[in-house]
Amino acid sequence: MLLGAIFAGLFYFATVVFLVGVGARIARYARIPAPLVIPTTPAPTTHAGVCARMFREVVFFESLFKGSKWSWLFGWLFHFGMLIVIAQHLRYFTQPVWSWVMLIQWIGSYASFAMFVGLGGLWARRVLVDRIRYISAPSDHLMLALLLAITGSGLLMKHVAHTDIVLLKAFALGLITLSWQPLPNDLVLLAHLSLVIILMLIFPFSKLLHAPGVFFSPTRNMRDNPREHRHVASWAKDLPKSADSADGA
Amino acid sequence: MAQAEFETPTLNEWVSTPAVQRDAMAHSRPFVAKPEHQASLGFPGELVENWQEVALDKMGELLGRYRSLQVFMDACVKCGACTDKCHYYLGTGDPKNMPVARQDLMRKVYRRYFTTAGKLFPKLVGAVELTEEVINDWYSYYHQCSECRRCSVYCPYGIDTAEITMAGREILATIGVGQKYSNEIIGKVHTIGNNLGLPEPALADTLEGLEEEIEEDINVPVKLPLDQAGADVLLVTPSADFFAEPHVDGLIGYAKVFHQAGISWTLSSYASEAANFGIFIGNYQNMQKVAQRIRQAALDLGVKRIVIGECGHAWRVAYSFWNTLIGPFDFLDPAYPVPQHICEFTYDLNSRGGLKLDREANDDKVVTFHDSCNVSRGSRIGDMPGGQFTIPRDLIRAACTHFVDMAPDTIHEHTFCCGGGGGLLTDDLIELRVKGALPRAQALQQVIEQYGVTHMAAICAICKSQFSKVLPHYGMGMDMIISVHQLVGDALVFGSEH
Numbered sequence: 001m002l003l004g005a006i007f008a009g010l011f012y013f014a015t016v017v018f019l020v021g022v023g024a025r026i027a028r029y030a031r032i033p034a035p036l037v038i039p040t041t042p043a044p045t046t047h048a049g050v051c052a053r054m055f056r057e058v059v060f061f062e063s064l065f066k067g068s069k070w071s072w073l074f075g076w077l078f079h080f081g082m083l084i085v086i087a088q089h090l091r092y093f094t095q096p097v098w099s100w101v102m103l104i105q106w107i108g109s110y111a112s113f114a115m116f117v118g119l120g121g122l123w124a125r126r127v128l129v130d131r132i133r134y135i136s137a138p139s140d141h142l143m144l145a146l147l148l149a150i151t152g153s154g155l156l157m158k159h160v161a162h163t164d165i166v167l168l169k170a171f172a173l174g175l176i177t178l179s180w181q182p183l184p185n186d187l188v189l190l191a192h193l194s195l196v197i198i199l200m201l202i203f204p205f206s207k208l209l210h211a212p213g214v215f216f217s218p219t220r221n222m223r224d225n226p227r228e229h230r231h232v233a234s235w236a237k238d239l240p241k242s243a244d245s246a247d248g249a
Numbered sequence: 250m251a252q253a254e255f256e257t258p259t260l261n262e263w264v265s266t267p268a269v270q271r272d273a274m275a276h277s278r279p280f281v282a283k284p285e286h287q288a289s290l291g292f293p294g295e296l297v298e299n300w301q302e303v304a305l306d307k308m309g310e311l312l313g314r315y316r317s318l319q320v321f322m323d324a325c326v327k328c329g330a331c332t333d334k335c336h337y338y339l340g341t342g343d344p345k346n347m348p349v350a351r352q353d354l355m356r357k358v359y360r361r362y363f364t365t366a367g368k369l370f371p372k373l374v375g376a377v378e379l380t381e382e383v384i385n386d387w388y389s390y391y392h393q394c395s396e397c398r399r400c401s402v403y404c405p406y407g408i409d410t411a412e413i414t415m416a417g418r419e420i421l422a423t424i425g426v427g428q429k430y431s432n433e434i435i436g437k438v439h440t441i442g443n444n445l446g447l448p449e450p451a452l453a454d455t456l457e458g459l460e461e462e463i464e465e466d467i468n469v470p471v472k473l474p475l476d477q478a479g480a481d482v483l484l485v486t487p488s489a490d491f492f493a494e495p496h497v498d499g500l501i502g503y504a505k506v507f508h509q510a511g512i513s514w515t516l517s518s519y520a521s522e523a524a525n526f527g528i529f530i531g532n533y534q535n536m537q538k539v540a541q542r543i544r545q546a547a548l549d550l551g552v553k554r555i556v557i558g559e560c561g562h563a564w565r566v567a568y569s570f571w572n573t574l575i576g577p578f579d580f581l582d583p584a585y586p587v588p589q590h591i592c593e594f595t596y597d598l599n600s601r602g603g604l605k606l607d608r609e610a611n612d613d614k615v616v617t618f619h620d621s622c623n624v625s626r627g628s629r630i631g632d633m634p635g636g637q638f639t640i641p642r643d644l645i646r647a648a649c650t651h652f653v654d655m656a657p658d659t660i661h662e663h664t665f666c667c668g669g670g671g672g673l674l675t676d677d678l679i680e681l682r683v684k685g686a687l688p689r690a691q692a693l694q695q696v697i698e699q700y701g702v703t704h705m706a707a708i709c710a711i712c713k714s715q716f717s718k719v720l721p722h723y724g725m726g727m728d729m730i731i732s733v734h735q736l737v738g739d740a741l742v743f744g745s746e747h
Contacts, residue, residue: 139375
């Protein structure tokens with residue numbers, strides 16, 4: 001029971017940090033203007049076109065595909081494996097389990113293996129390609145280690161050291177209904193959950209901000225219409241008209 | 250500082266990605282701006298005493314003003330997709346010329362002072378203090394980026410290193426360490442009106458000389474009017490077009506087009522420069538002030554349209570930024586886009602049957618086309634996205650029988666910078682310029698061997714100057730590079746002589 005209470009507390013804390021942290025970051029991105037029209041051209045001229053470009057970017061990793069086929073392959077395997085695995089985890093939080101969540105359960109182990117292979121490939125590139133090794137900080141390696149450990153511990157529970165998922169589901173449902181339930185006292189599970197909590201905690205302070213960031217990237221979300229549409233940032237309106245009177249800059 | 254001798258890279262069959270060679274270009278630094286060059290732009294004359302504080306304040310200000318900078322500082326995951334995309338990395342092997350590493354020169358300082366992770370665990374996330382060494386790296390490597398945006402094409406988050414280079418240069422200028430080449434030139438535009446410091450009488454004289462030359466050549470009184478109030482079109486073109494080779498033949502081409510179309514036009518001695526180096530140094534106000542002269546000239550001369558001559562970054566500033574900086578253009582004829590590119594203008598005339606072109610005039614040439622980076626990835630020509638690729642090529646095909654493209658991964662949005670853009674077209678950076686031209690020279694060499702290409706046409710004054718200087722290093726003729734409007738001008742048929 002104590003274990004359940006501790007983890008429930010940690011999950012609430014991590015959720016608050018995650019939501020507030022990422023929310024604050026998004027608010028900042030939204031508040032700062034893009035003072036000049038800088039889409040990477042050729043760029044769409046309409047809002048619908050921008051939505052289509054963003055869709056291709058987020059779903060197919062269009063630019064990465066142009067840039068590096070290996071990074072694209074491993075990156076796409078990892079991200080879409082993760083998407084499916086997260087969706088599958090909804091079975092722990094819904095009662096009765098939503099029917100579409102039931103429907104995707106069968107691809108579960110394929111998806112988690114895809115994550116594993118994707119992460120392994122990305123890490124191999126980081127170590128083996130001299131250019132990528134050069135640009136990697138310790139945190140870049142640790143991030144991959146963390147994600148691999150989460151994926152690995154999940155795979156372990158699925159295929160080797162099964163945990164008591166009835167008890168686990170009661171705990172997960174309890175988190176939502178604010179009635180704390182005991183957690184199976186199982187090392188692999190506790191490691192898995194602890195690592196997820198760590199991931200949630202560091203999300204707003206790390207390069208994981210690429211997830212909200214991509215939607216705010218001016219080279220991808222601006223329209224190519226500068227001749228037809230006048231675009232002026234709020235701070236630029238207040239500038240003195242000439243550099244002569246600029247405040248030292 | 251004199252450049253040490255250097256070796257021109259050898260051309261292979263294709264561009265191979267070099268192995269990392271640390272500090273291979275650490276010695277490359279352009280001359281620092283003198284106090285007077287700094288002062289006329291509103292920057293301190295020399296390194297300010299509390300430079301660290303001033304630099305960090307400026308960085309904070311820019312992070313709050315440019316969403317690009319803020320998002321790009323956070324979003325990079327070090328995937329490495331950009332690492333083999335920069336022509337300066339491909340030409341030098343210096344790892345700090347990989348776009349992500351160039352960004353990291355600023356990102357590691359950003360992390361140290363502006364992020365929780367970097368404040369608490371600097372070593373873990375690769376955060377560093379803003380030291381003199383870091384500033385030296387900034388000065389060196391933010392002047393090894395031509396702001397060509399090639400990296401931004403391949404980045405999954407659209408991170409554009411040009412935005413970071415611009416911010417880096419702006420911070421450097423703000424603490425008193427500006428670049429001589431760009432700042433001196435901007436000062437000349439502020440006082441005289443063009444990059445060369447060419448005053449009105451000299452300009453008038455040059456244009457008169459050109460008129461005589463054309464008349465001798467083709468026996469047609471083609472004019473190059475200056476300050477002609479009431480003309481329909483104000484043509485603003487890079488000042489290199491007035492005297493440099495091969496640029497001037499492009500200017501003659503524009504004049505012939507106007508002449509045959511019977512459209513009244515004029516140049517302005519007050520705004521005798523399309524180039525706007527304000528973009529290179531990343532300074533909004535200087536860019537605005539340079540552009541403002543053109544708006545003023547258009548108002549003073551009472552023109553109906555503004556047309557821009559062949560110049561890459563000038564076109565990006567004009568097309569993408571003018572409406573923001575110096576708009577709205579409600580005093581011009583709304584029937585035409587503002588501004589209009591000279592290729593757009595000529596293309597429209599030709600498709601409406603307004604020009605008489607004879608391809609045979611260029612039958613001695615096999616032509617390829619170099620897409621300029623700012624036109625390709627920072628702007629557009631025509632009504633449709635991608636018109637910046639098709640319209641110049643259609644013009645060339647209308648004026649030449651023999652046209653071939655270079656390799657697909659070196660043209661259109663994938664085009665390689667000439668190696669001299671972004672405020673780097675200066676002799677104190679000649680080693681960088683030669684090495685940075687490697688990928689383009691490679692692609693050109695390939696079509697020379699395969700198709701017997703004799704000329705490479707371009708629509709950018711910097712590209713033209715750069716190629717005529719560096720192509721000889723690769724064993725190619727300096728006169729290979731020509732203006733698109735030279736081809737058009739030479740193919741124009743006047744009167745009944747045909």
